[in-house]
Amino acid sequence: MAVFAKDISLKTKGNNEIYDITSQVQESLKDLGIKDGILTAFVPGSTAGITTIEYEPGAVSDLKDVFERLMPRDMHYEHNKRWGDGNGFSHVRAAFCKASLTVPFIDRKLTLGTWQQIVLVDFDNRPRDRRIILQIIGE
Amino acid sequence: MAVFAKDISLKTKGNNEIYDITSQVQESLKDLGIKDGILTAFVPGSTAGITTIEYEPGAVSDLKDVFERLMPRDMHYEHNKRWGDGNGFSHVRAAFCKASLTVPFIDRKLTLGTWQQIVLVDFDNRPRDRRIILQIIGE
Amino acid sequence: MAVFAKDISLKTKGNNEIYDITSQVQESLKDLGIKDGILTAFVPGSTAGITTIEYEPGAVSDLKDVFERLMPRDMHYEHNKRWGDGNGFSHVRAAFCKASLTVPFIDRKLTLGTWQQIVLVDFDNRPRDRRIILQIIGE
Numbered sequence: 001m002a003v004f005a006k007d008i009s010l011k012t013k014g015n016n017e018i019y020d021i022t023s024q025v026q027e028s029l030k031d032l033g034i035k036d037g038i039l040t041a042f043v044p045g046s047t048a049g050i051t052t053i054e055y056e057p058g059a060v061s062d063l064k065d066v067f068e069r070l071m072p073r074d075m076h077y078e079h080n081k082r083w084g085d086g087n088g089f090s091h092v093r094a095a096f097c098k099a100s101l102t103v104p105f106i107d108r109k110l111t112l113g114t115w116q117q118i119v120l121v122d123f124d125n126r127p128r129d130r131r132i133i134l135q136i137i138g139e
Numbered sequence: 140m141a142v143f144a145k146d147i148s149l150k151t152k153g154n155n156e157i158y159d160i161t162s163q164v165q166e167s168l169k170d171l172g173i174k175d176g177i178l179t180a181f182v183p184g185s186t187a188g189i190t191t192i193e194y195e196p197g198a199v200s201d202l203k204d205v206f207e208r209l210m211p212r213d214m215h216y217e218h219n220k221r222w223g224d225g226n227g228f229s230h231v232r233a234a235f236c237k238a239s240l241t242v243p244f245i246d247r248k249l250t251l252g253t254w255q256q257i258v259l260v261d262f263d264n265r266p267r268d269r270r271i272i273l274q275i276i277g278e
Numbered sequence: 279m280a281v282f283a284k285d286i287s288l289k290t291k292g293n294n295e296i297y298d299i300t301s302q303v304q305e306s307l308k309d310l311g312i313k314d315g316i317l318t319a320f321v322p323g324s325t326a327g328i329t330t331i332e333y334e335p336g337a338v339s340d341l342k343d344v345f346e347r348l349m350p351r352d353m354h355y356e357h358n359k360r361w362g363d364g365n366g367f368s369h370v371r372a373a374f375c376k377a378s379l380t381v382p383f384i385d386r387k388l389t390l391g392t393w394q395q396i397v398l399v400d401f402d403n404r405p406r407d408r409r410i411i412l413q414i415i416g417e
Contacts, residue, residue: 052234091340133384139141198324
């Protein structure tokens with residue numbers, strides 16, 4: 001049993017943009033000398049989240065719309081009043097989506113469904129340089 | 140320290156139906172020769188999710204209602220326009236609920252509360268054969 | 279590779295109150311003789327959840343407001359009709375937020391962003407004595 005830390009760097013546009021990171025996550029399992037275990041993908045920062053979705057333009061657009069509808073950009077947010085950076089909506093969306101996702105892998109392959117991709121959602125209101133930590137434990 | 144992969148098969152009705160899988164998950168910890176660790180339950184596919192709830196008919200019905208109210212079946216979804224399978228609502232609900240849940244176990248017992256059950260929510264708009272991966276790591 | 283179980287005890291006020299548990303979680307990694315791995319924070323019970331947020335009064339207040347707006351305390355809940363304890367809203371909020379969060383640590387330090395804290399949200403409608411399980415796996 002061993003633990004390996006890898007990471008992914010990503011320049012994002014913010015503003016609810018959704019990025020498919022599946023191939024990079026799958027790639028991280030190569031050449032580690034382990035076959036079975038779990039991978040935790042975690043994004044440091046309080047304005048982004050990680051989940052899975054079928055990464056096709058329709059579903060991706062629908063997910064953005066849900067966040068916009070349920071936690072609108074233009075509502076009153078106390079965070080904005082105090083900090084003036086205008087990204088109060090980003091903080092509540094990220095707290096809902098959560099920064100962490102753990103996925104099992106078997107025989108060096110993530111156990112995702114065929115139409116299921118791992119995505120980063122960047123809720124911030126400006127472009128960001130994101131780093132996603134991949135912590136891999138297995139044997 | 141060792142890692143074990145188990146799985147649960149489940150025929151679902153889809154349509155927001157919620158299934159209590161606690162006893163099968165607890166059962167998976169038997170006879171592994173390990174006492175303490177974590178179990179990750181993960182559902183492959185982009186129209187189902189895993190969480191915990193008090194599995195009594197009232198709370199179960201309330202949770203279905205919340206998903207229906209916040210991400211209604213009959214709204215416009217871009218996914219439907221492109222794919223014609225009518226399950227756009229299923230995709231956004233699943234992305235919100237997320238496909239993964241990690242639960243610690245101590246002395247071979249999941250650390251759930253007395254009234255807390257692990258559930259699969261099947262958001263799809265038709266019956267499905269689901270497989271839930273249980274990846275268990277411990278010693 | 280080794281596994282360690284720790285816990286945090288917390289007297290809460292319930293009613294959506296949000297508690298920053300970051301320093302206690304970070305503290306739990308001390309003196310274990312391991313450097314790298316993952317920590318799963320899990321709250322037993324079906325009326326609380328764990329996530330991350332920038333723990334400043336504005337964002338904390340905004341997150342409470344979102345839960346109140348999307349899953350209002352005073353709606354009709356079947357759970358209330360059956361159990362009479364009036365905390366139907368707590369159950370659906372907790373099922374949405376989820377009881378579990380897994381965070382990688384590297385060189386004995388949680389990989390959180392500078393402005394990202396781990397929080398317990400107590401959705402119940404009364405004060406509670408909470409115990410949060412921290413299951414730590416690493417080497």
